Amino acid sequence: MKKILLFGAVGAILLSSCVSSKKYSELEAKQKETEDLLNSATVKLNSCLEEKASTTAQMNALKEQNDVLRANNQELINNMGNLTTLTTKGAENLEKSLESLREKDLTIRKLQDAVTRRDSVNLALVQSLKGVLGNLDDEDINVSVEKGVVYVNISDKLLFASGSTRVTNRAKEVLGKVATVVKNKPDFEFMVEGHTDSDKVKSGASFKDNWDLSVLRATAVVRILQDDFGVAPARMTAAGRGEYVPVASNDSSDGKAKNRRTRIVVLPKIDQFYSMIEEGMKDPKIN
Incomplete structure (x- = not known):
């Protein structure tokens, strides 16, 4: 009777040991999967960070270009303002000069x-x-x-x-x-x-x-x-x-x-x- 009980106890211990090893393997596999996911996420994160840095640099360059265009536009506006200040007499003189050039060109073509x-x-x-x-x-x-x-x-x-x-x-x-x-x-x-x-x-x-x-x-x-x-x-x-x-x-x-x-x-x-x-x-x- 004692021998039967001893064998039963040893079997229970062995059965318990087999279950723990299986669970360990499963946990180990999950850990490996988690590590792979973490590494993939890290790579994607680094890629996103690089893309962000590139986008930020482009945005800064465009901002500088925009500032230059604004300055040029303001300069053109100022020049247009200066042109509009021509006096009536100045505009008439300009028209006379253009007419004289047209007459000279016509004369040259006639002579040619x-x-x-x-x-x-x-x-x-x-x-x-x-x-x-x-x-x-x-x-x-x-x-x-x-x-x-x-x-x-x-x-x-x-x-x-x-x-x-x-x-x-x-x-x-x-x-x-x-x-x-x-x-x-x-x-x-x-x-x-x-x-x-x-x-x-x-x-x-x-x-x-x-x-x-x-x-x-x-x-x-x-x-x-x-x-x-x-x-x-x-x-x-x-x-x-x-x-x-x-x-x-x-x-x-x-x-x-x-x-x-x-x-x-x-x-x-x-x-x-x-x-x-x-x-x-x-x-x-x-x-």
Whole structure:
């Protein structure tokens, strides 16, 4: 009987020991779960704290920007207030200045349009002259445009015999071609200029000096254009420049040959040039 009671007591103790170990394991598992939750919460808390710090910094920066914008806005308001204090006379002067600028701009555009038209006409004239004179030696005759003026340079070797004012037959052929072009351009006037080298006129010549020689050669060319080819004399001017507008040095024979020349200066009539300006005023782009 005693043995039975002893075994029962030992069994009860063992059974009690098994229950306590199971509960311990459960508690240990819960503790582990609680620690994991705590660590996760700590991480989230730290993240929130960092985000808060970043948001606070951004908010402070925006506040500073807002303060700057407020200051700028106040400055603009003050400037506007200053502008509104302009006197009536000051406003009128400003309007007059603006109107003057508009008028100057319009004038500039009118002149630019007129110059463009003039350059177009000159280009057409040069092409016409080069077309009829294209088979001549460039050393004897040259067509060019300088500062809106067309120049036809003809060497005296082609036009005149040495020391003479009589136009050669070959030169008349050339002048006839020039006359054909200029007669078809009634809006142009031209001046015939005689030029010489610096050599003194020989004694016994029919003219006094290089002034006389240059003028007589210019008038000889003008008479040929008028009498032989029907160019209106009212459109022509004869001028002598003597030795005083050289294109080369008179220290060499080649330079002297270049200086002995007759130059025909072709330019639009002054009233025709202003007419181009008036036509430009009618351009819708200008008005």
